Amino acid sequence: MTSAAESQRARFAALDPLLPPPSPLPPGVPLAAGGAAGTIAHVRFAAGSWQRLWSPAHLQILSAVLPREAGAGMSALLSAWRERIGRADAEPDSSCVLTWPSRDVVVARALLDHGLAPQLALAVRAPAGGEAYSVPGVLVRESTGGDLEEIVALRFEELHYTSFVGHGVVRPGAKALLAEEVRRGLQFGGRVWIAEEEGVTVGIVTSGKRSPIPGDSLAGRLPPGEWGYLGTLAVTAAARGRGIGRALTSVAHDELFSPSSRGTFVSYNPANPLSPVFWHRQGYRPLWTTWAASPAAALR
Structure with a gap:
């Protein structure tokens, strides 16, 4: 060396x-x-x-x-x-x-x-379950096959927002690519949690588990072991500011927690006026910056 x-x-x-x-x-x-x-x-x-x-x-x-x-x-x-x-x-x-x-x-x-x-x-959080939190009138549940259209619509809304404050690019065919990515994520063990109010989807968060292996994007970024992750968190513009994002992440953190877990990680854009404050309040702190x-x- x-x-x-x-x-x-x-x-x-x-x-x-x-x-x-x-x-x-x-x-x-x-x-x-x-x-x-x-x-x-x-x-x-x-x-x-x-x-x-x-x-x-x-x-x-x-x-x-x-x-x-x-x-x-x-x-x-x-x-x-x-x-x-x-x-x-x-x-x-x-x-x-x-x-x-x-x-x-x-x-x-x-x-x-x-x-x-x-x-x-790339921000990390110590292994812990979610603090119980709910919003009156809002149900948080795991998605089903019938939720695909609503999930894709929220993912597209998030992409459009990110294109102003981060690295998202709204290109031709974006919705079809998002739909395929959602299907692929569910097929390979990812989960989508839905926040629903009066039968209308008002928020989502994706989650799953990963372990750094040689050659993948986490190699050299996180210590070895099992990590939970939260992917896209999106709440409709009209429903923001009411704690729906916190309710979604609380359920996802509970589902991801296990005694053997090293923790959970998320990725967010530091220039986004919403993401850094939210994730830091959920116990995350930045480890790597691109x-x-x-x-x-x-x-x-």
Whole structure:
């Protein structure tokens, strides 16, 4: 292990006890500057794919190993990245992204100075059941096959909202893609909880269980073991502010809790005026933050 890798391992352990040891740099175009080393992976999502609802078509993903002076190392690496982008054509439907521990404020300063903005937070909650909470006149129940149309409608409303404050993109065929994703999630063990008032669906939350395995998106993000997760939480605009989201998550947390669980996790957009406050009140705190910038801005 190089001295920079050893330094990064020690920094991560000191920053947050839930951070797994840093993974080796993944394959990609090598980049080095200021004692820092990185790789840039290019990911392209096919037209009409599910991923394009939540991402630009083309991602440049930076992974980094930083020296002891982490802020200066990241700044140097971002400057080198900017120069490389400047030599290439900047695609309009693309983004430069980097995921980094949320508590590393020294590196966050470098990211902000270079024009990146926090786009997504992976937040965790200690293992616990949900505190009993209900809203008068609102029934929370597990979905059935007859709820598909209402679930998709709320998922689409959430996507539309996210397109203003986050990384959602309302593309042609979005509702059909959402319907297929809901079916697939239910088929592979996910659940959807429905909040219903006078027979009308006013909110949903999706949930399930996952364990980090090599090669998946959670590898290197969460410690090994079983984790519960809450996916999309959506409440109709007219029903917000009445505790319906809290009632939904309370039921989902109860269903996900087990003595062997490591906890639960969610992802939310830090710029969303509703999500961070809500999830922090439910006991979540950010572990990783994904930062992004448009290549057209050339990472100033």
